[in-house]
Amino acid sequence: MKAVVLNRSVTNQLEIKEVEKPKVGVGEVLVQVKAGALNHRDEWCRQGLYPNLKDGVILGSDGAGLVVALGEGLDASWLEKEVIINPSLNWGSDERVQVKEYKILGMPDNGTLAEYIGIKADRLQAKPAHMSWEEAAALPLGGLTAYRALMVQGRLQKDEKVLVTGFGGGVAQFAVQFALAAGAEVYVSSSSEEKRQKALALGVKAAFDYTNETWVKEAVGLCGGFDLIIDSAVGDTFNNLIKVANPGARIVFYGATKGNPTGFDARKVFWNQLQIIGSTMGSDQDFEAMLAFVNQHQIKPVIDQVFSLDEAVKAFDRMKAGSQMGKIVLKS
Incomplete structure (x- = not known):
């Protein structure tokens, strides 16, 4: 599959390359990513300004797509579901503050700027029906x-x-x-x-x-x-x-x-x-409340520009320039 990978040893610090499609484990699903979106943290990773960077990691925290394969222990009803990805990992049990082990999808764990992602099913929610794939992909981290x-x-x-x-x-x-x-x-x-x-x-x-x-x-x-x-x-x-x-x-x-x-x-x-x-990103409870609010009010993200995965460097450069109005999206 095609993916956008951090590689600080090459020009532009990014590689758009073929990598192995993820294998799903217990409680995981394989999502065919229809669209992913950039956040400032992706560009900061490219610039080496984010902690605990690892070359070879697929970047991207935001994404939406279609469930195409299931790991052990999951009901068949997951198949073909249109989903949006919660990029907040390991918040913990205290709603007031995240635990020390808290992470955000896309570094150091492989992220959404790829044709597929393997991810725990508990990170998925139903894609808002009033949104396009690009709009849904733009929502998670910023929203x-x-x-x-x-x-x-x-x-x-x-x-x-x-x-x-x-x-x-x-x-x-x-x-x-x-x-x-x-x-x-x-x-x-x-x-x-x-x-x-x-x-x-x-x-x-x-x-x-x-x-x-x-x-x-x-x-x-x-x-x-x-x-x-x-x-x-x-x-x-x-x-x-x-x-x-x-x-x-x-x-x-x-x-x-x-x-x-x-x-x-x-x-x-x-x-x-x-x-x-x-304030930081938010808990799973916050994510569910945010989605309910967005669905209730039929809110749609403002999209700045849509690029293909092959145009990832152009998309990152636009983020770096800071001239965008709304979210920059990469379409798989």
């Missing part, structure tokens, strides 16, 4: 991360004012769509005029250019402040989020692409009773 940040850690309530920073990437896109569906008043920030316009077309109230020094004043003047802020950057922009947070607000961050802040306005945090909350 799960956004749902936990927004609904579980952020405890979003209807009519609250929500700011989602860095709109354009997969998680931020889902956070906006989920918050709108939940009845929140949603705002975004982005340095891209094109992405700000896209957000407005989705139904957000306003979109701010965070590179403009006046955006904090503009935001406070427009809506007074935010009850919930979803962020993935942190860095030196974090104090601006503290400035636009309403008293009692929650600031949830699921990444720190800009690193740690060099300054921290601790006085404003304690005086305004702010809550600063970390």
Whole structure:
């Protein structure tokens, strides 16, 4: 079968090559992958920026496909099921936090950017019927991360004012769509005029250019402040989020692409009773709740561009450039 494999000794650090089709063990199924999608972690693996990297591993956390073979112990009703893959592995029994052994599909375990994947049946859920293969493949990692940040850690309530920073990437896109569906008043920030316009077309109230020094004043003047802020950057922009947070607000961050802040306005945090909350992908319970929410509201991911497996380098380069609006998908 054809697969996209990490190989840091070759140009572009990727190989699109023929590898052996997986053999399924007890409790496992063979899924014919109809489509997979990229996440930033895939590009970080290519750049050598992710921990515990191993050459020869098939990349990809997101995928959807058709069950074509069963391992021992599984009912025949699994065959020919259209499924979506939960990339969260070994969360553990505590809903509050993952265990030390927690992993994400695609590194160090073989992932979804291949024609087939062998995987435990408990990682599969029914593909949302209202989605295409490409849309379903785009949902898992970003959708799960956004749902936990927004609904579980952020405890979003209807009519609250929500700011989602860095709109354009997969998680931020889902956070906006989920918050709108939940009845929140949603705002975004982005340095891209094109992405700000896209957000407005989705139904957000306003979109701010965070590179403009006046955006904090503009935001406070427009809506007074935010009850919930979803962020993935942190860095030196974090104090601006503290400035636009309403008293009692929650600031949830699921990444720190800009690193740690060099300054921290601790006085404003304690005086305004702010809550600063970390978040990761999510548990199996979160994944099931996310799918139920998506099905209830008939939410569809925004797809940026679809490539073939043979065009994987082009797809990864687009991810690296950061110009995408929505999810980048590889079709098997």
